[in-house]
Structure formats: structure tokens, C-alpha cells
Amino acid sequence: xxxxxxxxxxxxxxxxxIGVLTxxxxxxxxxxxxxxxxxxNLSFVALSRLYGATGQVFVIFVMTVAAAEAAVGLAIIxxxxxxxxxxxxxxxxxxxx
Amino acid sequence: MLESTHPLAxxxxxxxxxxxxxxxxxxxxxxxxxxYASAKLGPAxxxxxxxxxxHGHSANAHHxxxxxxxxxxxxxxxxxxxxxxxxxxxxxxVMVVAxxxxxxxxxxxxxxxxxxxxxNTLFSWLPxxxxxxxxxxxxxxxxxxxxxxxxxxxxxxxxxxxxxxxDDPGYPRYFAYLNLFVFFMLLLVLGANYVVTFxxxxxxxxxxxxxxxxxxxxxxxxxxxxxxxxVNRIGDFGFMVAMFMLFAHLGTLDYTTIAAKxxxxxxxxxxxxxxxxxxxxxxxxxxxxxxLFVWLPDAMAGPTPVxxxxxxxxxxxxxxxxxxxxxxxxxxAPVASLTVALVGAxxxxxxxxxxxxxxxxxxxxxxxxxxxxxxxxxGVGVGAYTAGVFHLVTHAFFKALLFLGSGSVIYAMHRxxxxxxxxxxxxxxxxxxxxxxxxxPATWALMWxxxxxxxxxxxxxxxxxxxxxxxxxFARAHxxxxxxxxxxxxxxxxxxxxxxxxxxxxxxxxxxxxxxxxLYTFHGPNRTGAANTPHLAxxxxxxxxxxxxxxxxxxxxxxxxxxxxxxxxxxIGPSGTLEHWLEPVVGEATARVAGTGTxxxxxxxxxxxxxxxxxxxxxIVIAKMRxxxxxxxxxxxxxxxxxxxxxxxxKWFVDEAYDATLVKPxxxxxxxxxxxxxxxxxxxxxxxxxSAALTRFLGWMGGQLQSGRVGTYAWMLVLGAxxxxxxxxxxx
Numbered sequence: 001x002x003x004x005x006x007x008x009x010x011x012x013x014x015x016x017x018i019g020v021l022t023x024x025x026x027x028x029x030x031x032x033x034x035x036x037x038x039x040x041n042l043s044f045v046a047l048s049r050l051y052g053a054t055g056q057v058f059v060i061f062v063m064t065v066a067a068a069e070a071a072v073g074l075a076i077i078x079x080x081x082x083x084x085x086x087x088x089x090x091x092x093x094x095x096x097x
Numbered sequence: 098m099l100e101s102t103h104p105l106a107x108x109x110x111x112x113x114x115x116x117x118x119x120x121x122x123x124x125x126x127x128x129x130x131x132x133y134a135s136a137k138l139g140p141a142x143x144x145x146x147x148x149x150x151x152h153g154h155s156a157n158a159h160h161x162x163x164x165x166x167x168x169x170x171x172x173x174x175x176x177x178x179x180x181x182x183x184x185x186x187x188x189x190x191v192m193v194v195a196x197x198x199x200x201x202x203x204x205x206x207x208x209x210x211x212x213x214x215x216x217n218t219l220f221s222w223l224p225x226x227x228x229x230x231x232x233x234x235x236x237x238x239x240x241x242x243x244x245x246x247x248x249x250x251x252x253x254x255x256x257x258x259x260x261x262x263x264d265d266p267g268y269p270r271y272f273a274y275l276n277l278f279v280f281f282m283l284l285l286v287l288g289a290n291y292v293v294t295f296x297x298x299x300x301x302x303x304x305x306x307x308x309x310x311x312x313x314x315x316x317x318x319x320x321x322x323x324x325x326x327x328v329n330r331i332g333d334f335g336f337m338v339a340m341f342m343l344f345a346h347l348g349t350l351d352y353t354t355i356a357a358k359x360x361x362x363x364x365x366x367x368x369x370x371x372x373x374x375x376x377x378x379x380x381x382x383x384x385x386x387x388x389l390f391v392w393l394p395d396a397m398a399g400p401t402p403v404x405x406x407x408x409x410x411x412x413x414x415x416x417x418x419x420x421x422x423x424x425x426x427x428x429x430a431p432v433a434s435l436t437v438a439l440v441g442a443x444x445x446x447x448x449x450x451x452x453x454x455x456x457x458x459x460x461x462x463x464x465x466x467x468x469x470x471x472x473x474x475x476g477v478g479v480g481a482y483t484a485g486v487f488h489l490v491t492h493a494f495f496k497a498l499l500f501l502g503s504g505s506v507i508y509a510m511h512r513x514x515x516x517x518x519x520x521x522x523x524x525x526x527x528x529x530x531x532x533x534x535x536x537x538p539a540t541w542a543l544m545w546x547x548x549x550x551x552x553x554x555x556x557x558x559x560x561x562x563x564x565x566x567x568x569x570x571f572a573r574a575h576x577x578x579x580x581x582x583x584x585x586x587x588x589x590x591x592x593x594x595x596x597x598x599x600x601x602x603x604x605x606x607x608x609x610x611x612x613x614x615x616l617y618t619f620h621g622p623n624r625t626g627a628a629n630t631p632h633l634a635x636x637x638x639x640x641x642x643x644x645x646x647x648x649x650x651x652x653x654x655x656x657x658x659x660x661x662x663x664x665x666x667x668x669i670g671p672s673g674t675l676e677h678w679l680e681p682v683v684g685e686a687t688a689r690v691a692g693t694g695t696x697x698x699x700x701x702x703x704x705x706x707x708x709x710x711x712x713x714x715x716x717i718v719i720a721k722m723r724x725x726x727x728x729x730x731x732x733x734x735x736x737x738x739x740x741x742x743x744x745x746x747x748k749w750f751v752d753e754a755y756d757a758t759l760v761k762p763x764x765x766x767x768x769x770x771x772x773x774x775x776x777x778x779x780x781x782x783x784x785x786x787x788s789a790a791l792t793r794f795l796g797w798m799g800g801q802l803q804s805g806r807v808g809t810y811a812w813m814l815v816l817g818a819x820x821x822x823x824x825x826x827x828x829x
Contacts, residue, residue, distance in 0.1 A: 024808075090808075093805030095803065096805025
């Protein structure tokens with residue numbers, strides 16, 4: 001059971017990473033980051049069977065932070081869209097050195 | 098400690114630190130007045146004019162507007178500095194108090210037996226590991242003599258300055274510098290170790306620079322100040338190297354400790370000889386000996402009382418003082434001592450020859466000072482430390498008198514030129530004077546006293562001191578440690594005979610050029626010009642008063658140290674007073690140099706004295722015969738000189754030679770190598786701009802990472818995470 005859970009978690013995480021690396025739409029990238037977070041959450045829950053309830057507590061923390069992050073992140077994306085009429089990451093490069 | 102047990106501890110000597118402090122207070126007050134006056138509006142102190150003197154030969158000196166001429170016929174009501182009254186009280190006032198304290202200390206010292214110097218430690222100054230330097234003052238016979246000369250003659254010259262500088266717009270500034278000079282000079286002679294002496298040594302150099310360039314708005318004066326400062330730097334390098342070597346080999350810089358430890362150095366060894374020669378390099382700079390004498394004649398650009406105080410009576414004798422103070426070292430370094438004596442003798446003759454053909458009255462006296470300083474170095478070089486110090490004291494009397502007298506003459510000439518608005522002629526050129534005896538009888542008489550003293554005519558003071566030096570040089574040629582040493586392949590006794598002959602020759606020349614100066618200035622027809630003559634008059638009493646005191650001292654100064662051979666013939670006073678007084682300080686060193694040499698027999702000494710007197714009188718007679726009244730002509734009527742006379746008038750072209758061999762190459766190297774090569778090339782381009790370019794390049798490289806593309810950042814993040822993961826995996 002543990003092996004399958006961790007395999008699923010790894011697969012989800014990899015999908016998230018590939019999404020972050022390849023997609024250009026900021027909202028999709030954002031969703032991929034959420035996917036990575038939740039893949040990690042799955043690992044926590046699965047491993048808590050072995051190492052006690054600490055993993056489950058951590059999942060609550062991660063979800064709280066993710067919610068806050070989603071609020072801030074989406075607000076930023078909306079601001080950028082209002083400014084640039086685009087959420088394409090390639091258009092967002094004003095901090096270039 | 099010494100203080101608690103020393104017999105002087107409960108006398109006036111415990112206030113010895115007040116001696117330098119008093120002039121320092123005067124400096125602070127006068128300096129504050131000067132700064133305040135120039136910060137606020139009023140007849141302030143920009144020193145845009147040049148007081149009373151014409152300096153050097155720069156004719157345009159006279160075309161500068163005089164402050165008193167600012168308005169139409171403004172010279173009837175000269176504009177004085179508004180704080181002149183306060184400065185006149187403070188400046189000389191602190192000197193009077195300091196002289197009083199010096200006298201009290203002197204009488205306290207007379208009352209006790211001085212076996213060891215009284216050291217007054219103020220505080221620990223430089224406690225650095227093995228180097229322990231205290232801010233300490235040392236009172237002994239030698240420093241007492243110097244303190245009396247500095248405060249006594251300094252006081253007289255401060256008083257003279259009240260008259261001489263009265264209409265100068267920089268009046269308080271002048272007294273501030275003069276007081277500061279006295280402070281440093283007292284520090285120099287009272288220091289209980291080489292470091293305190295060195296602080297005073299540098300300080301007097303600074304004040305000398307400030308006062309030579311006192312009328313700095315003229316380029317020539319500012320240049321003269323710079324020249325003095327730079328030439329002295331060469332000497333100070335020697336002084337510092339000597340201090341480093343002393344510390345390296347003896348581990349201390351205190352005079353008393355060095356005196357006790359000096360026998361740890363092998364006598365006549367390379368170390369002590371090097372230390373003494375480096376010290377003497379310092380002395381040659383400060384006391385204007387060959388090859389570093391060139392700054393002193395130029396230093397005459399300063400006000401005349403400054404020439405009297407700093408460049409004749411006190412500062413320039415600091416080198417003689419230092420050799421006497423270091424007698425414990427010089428007495429075990431015969432080669433260095435012979436060098437001192439020989440350099441002194443050559444300088445004495447060399448400067449005397451130049452003095453023969455100078456026209457500027459102050460230049461004559463300047464070369465005379467160089468020559469007499471050479472005499473003092475003969476004295477301390479042959480190990481007759483008392484004789485050197487004796488000549489230092491008598492020279493301070495008569496040379497201060499000569500300079501102040503020449504100041505009176507220049508003052509009178511200037512006033513006459515001023516009254517008639519005559520500004521074309523040089524007020525310091527002796528050819529423009531003549532016959533001043535009629536107008537300035539007191540100055541005339543007093544300056545003749547000084548002239549006879551410097552020429553060595555008995556019973557004036559210079560006769561005794563000069564004779565003692567020459568006698569010592571002659572006596573040391575047999576049996577002394579000097580006679581056994583060799584210098585430049587010559588046996589020491591030969592060197593000493595050469596020194597003696599050179600000394601005699603310069604005595605002859607001294608008598609000639611001094612008589613020439615007196616004849617040109619005071620005798621013969623008056624060449625001032627018919628319009629100016631009625632305005633010539635004696636200077637005010639505040640200026641002649643100090644002259645009279647110095648005249649008396651020049652007359653009787655010889656009684657400080659009468660030779661036994663004379664007191665045996667005529668009981669005119671106690672013999673060897675100064676010698677007994679200095680015996681605890683230099684007696685041991687003198688005896689060490691003299692070695693097994695017996696004293697000269699009375700008859701030999703009588704012959705030597707007779708010879709010296711004959712030479713002095715011969716010099717005066719030769720000058721009198723050569724300079725008949727009809728050959729004394731004014732500057733405009735005189736012919737250009739040629740041959741050897743021209744060489745002498747141009748000072749053997751030493752300045753030109755130095756310019757060609759030292760100044761110009763230094764300048765060229767500084768410009769091509771140091772400036773454009775090292776400074777501009779290496780430091781500015783490579784180091785300063787190079788490090789800036791390197792930083793900019795590194796910043797550009799870092800900036801390239803900031804592409805602004807989120808995808809790239811994410812890739813880097815993932816790669817970094819993978820690398821970290823791998824590292825963790827390996828570690829575990």
C-alpha cells in the first residue's frame with residue numbers, strides 16, 4: 001500500500017514539475033505548483049502510517065499555506081493581467097538583469 | 098624614582114614643565130586673536146602686504162602696496178592690527194615670565210650638587226612593548242644653559258619685535274608663531290629622551306618654515322620657506338635612522354639610560370660610528386652645515402627678528418646642542434667626531450668666503466652664522482664640548498645683536514624710503530647705506546662691539562670662545578683618541594691640524610667680511626640719496642633697549658669661561674666657570690676623547706692666543722685698507738664683479754649646482770616615473786580604475802543570470818534541488 005501511494009505521489013510531483021517547466025500560462029504553472037504541493041501531501045499522509053501522526057499535522061499546515069499562497073498568487077496574476085492584458089510568463093520579464 | 102630623591106625635587110625646578118607651557122599659552126592666545134580677527138571684518142590679517150622689509154633682491158617687493166599706503170598719505174596714521182595691544186602684552190609677557198622661571202631654576206641649581214640630571218616625568222607617552230617613551234623633561238647643566246639662552250635672548254627679541262613689527266597687519270600671527278617656536282625649542286633642549294627632543298626638533302622646523310614664509314604673498318618668501326623645510330627633511334631622516342639604530346642596539350632612547358649603557362657598544366665600532374654619523378646628518382640639516390647649508394641664507398626672507406632668534410641664536414644651534422647632548426656616543430666614535438670637526442671647519446671657511454662678497458646686509462650675517470656654526474662643530478667635534486657650547490652662547494649674544502642691529506638699520510632705511518615714497522632701491526643692500534654712524538650712533542657703537550666680538554678681538558666674548566675651540570683642536574692633535582683614528586686615509590692628527598688651519602683662515606676672513614659690512618653700512622659717505630637722508634633716524638627705545646642688553650652681554654660674555662692661562666697672567670675673574678658647570682654632563686666624554694694627551698703648556702697656549710689675536714686684528718686692518726671711503730659706491734654706480742669675486746658673489750654657484758644635479762633630476766624622475774608612471778599608470782589606471790572595471794565585469798556576469806524568464810529560474814531551481822539531493826544521497 002505504501003509503495004503504491006509513494007509511486008502515485010512521485011508521479012503527481014513529476015507531472016507538476018514538468019508542468020512548471022514547460023507551460024507558459026501563469027495560471028497553469030500555478031496549478032502545477034498546487035499539484036506538486038498535493039503530491040507531497042500524499043507522501044506525508046502515506047508515511048504517517050509508519051512514523052506517526054506528525055505527517056498528518058503537516059498536511060494541515062501545507063494546505064493552510066497553500067490556501068494563503070493561492071490567494072496572494074492569484075491576486076498577483078490578476079494585477080499582472082490588468083496591466084499587461086496577458087498571463088503569458090514570457091511577457092513578464094521586467095526584472096531582467 | 099629620581100624625582101623623589103633628587104636634590105632639585107623641592108625647588109623651583111619642579112615647575113620646569115611650566116617653561117614650555119608658558120609660550121604655548123602665548124601661542125594659543127595670539128593665535129586665537131589672529132584667527133578671530135581674520136574671521137571678522139576689520140583691518141584683518143590676510144597679510145597681503147609685507148611689513149617693513151624688502152626681501153632678497155626682488156625689486157618688485159617695493160611696488161607692492163603697503164597697508165599703510167592704502168589711503169592717500171596714509172602713512173601718517175598707520176593702520177595697526179586692532180589686537181596689537183593685547184599681542185604686545187601677551188607675546189613678550191609669557192617670555193618675561195618664562196625667563197623669570199628659568200632664572201629661579203638656575204639659582205636653585207646653583208644651590209645643589211648636581212650629580213645626576215633632574216628628570217621630571219609628566220606621563221608615559223609611548224608604552225609599546227620594549228619601547229617605553231615618557232613625556233619627560235630633563236634638567237642638567239647643558240639644558241639649563243640652553244634654556245637661559247632661549248628664554249633670555251628670546252625675551253629680548255620679542256621686545257624688539259614689538260617695535261619692529263608694530264605696523265604689520267599680521268602682528269598677532271607673528272607673535273603666535275614666535276611663541277610656538279619658543280615652546281618647541283624649549284621642548285627640544287629639555288627633552289629627556291631623543292623622541293621628545295625630536296618632537297621639538299620638528300616643531301622648530303615647522304615654526305621656521307612659517308616664519309620664513311611669514312610674508313607668504315610673495316613667491317620668493319614662500320619658496321624660501323619650502324626650501325628650508327625640504328632641506329631639513331633630509332637631515333631629519335638621519336636623525337630618525339639614528340634613533341632606530343639606538344633602539345635596535347640599546348633598547349632605549351632615554352639620555353640617562355643611553356649614557357649608562359653606551360659602553361655596551363664597541364668603542365669606535367661600526368654601529369656607534371653609524372649612529373653618530375646619522376645624528377650628525379640631522380645636525381647638518383638643522384645647523385646648516387655642508388652639504389645642507391643652502392637653506393639658511395634663503396631663510397633671511399623672514400622678518401629680521403626671526404633671523405636673529407631662529408636663524409642665528411637658537412634653532413640653528415640645535416645641532417651643536419644635540420652633539421653635546423650625545424657626547425656619550427660621539428666620544429666613543431672618533432671617526433664620526435673627526436668628520437664633525439672636518440665638516441665644521443670646511444663649512445666655516447666656505448661660508449666665510451661667500452660672506453666676503455655679499456651685498457645684502459642680512460646675507461652677510463647669514464653666511465657668517467653658517468661659518469660660526471661650523472666653528473661650534475669644530476668644538477664639539479674635537480671633543481671640546483664645553484668650548485662648543487661656550488661659543489654657542491657667546492655667538493647667540495653677538496649674532497642676535499648683529500641681526501637686531503641690522504634690523505634697526507633696515508627699519509631706518511625703510512622708514513626713510515617710505516617717507517619720501519622712494520621705492521626703487523633695496524633697503525637691505527649695503528651699497529645703498531653708508532655713513533649711518535651719524536644718524537644711528539647707538540646702533541653703530543653696539544654693532545661694533547658685536548663685530549669685534551665675532552672677529553675675536555680681546556676682551557670681547559667671541560675671542561674667548563673661539564680661542565678655546567682652536568686651542569682644543571690644536572691640543573687634541575696629540576695623544577687623544579681622535580689623533581689615533583684615521584679618516585679618509587689621513588691620520589687623525591693630520592685632520593686636526595687641517596681643522597685648526599681652516600679655523601684660523603676663517604677667523605681671518607670673518608674679521609675681514611664683518612669689518613667690510615660695518616664700513617659699508619656705517620662709515621664713508623652716505624649713499625641713501627639726498628631726499629632720504631633727512632628721514633634717517635635711530636629706532637625707538639623698545640628696539641634699542643634689547644640691543645644695549647645684548648651689547649653688554651657680547652662685551653662680558655667671555656667671563657663665563659675664562660681660560661686659566663689668562664687668569665694666571667691677569668686675575669680678572671674665575672676661570673672655567675662654564676666648564677665646571679657642564680662637568681657633570683660632558684666631563685666624562687671630554688676626558689675620554691682627550692685620552693692620554695697632556696694639556697698644552699702655558700707658553701704654547703700664549704703663543705696660540707697671540708696668533709689668533711694677530712689674525713683678528715690683521716683681518717680688520719686689511720678690510721680697512723682695502724675699503725677706502727672713495728671705493729664705497731652706491732649700487733647703481735658699482736661695476737659688475739668678475740673672476741673669483743663673481744664666483745663668491747654667486748655663492749660658489751652651489752644653488753645652481755644643486756639645482757642641476759639634484760633638484761632637476763628629482764623633478765624629472767618625479768614627473769616621468771613617479772607621476773606618470775607610478776601614480777597615473779600603476780595606481781590610478783591599474784589599481785583604482787582596474788578594480789572598478791573588474792567589479793563592473795563581475796556585476797555584468799551576475800546580471801546575465803537575471804534573464805527575467807520564469808522558466809529559466811524554475812529550471813535552475815530544479816537542477817539545484819537535484820544536485821542537493823544527489824549530495825545528500827552520497828553523504829548518507
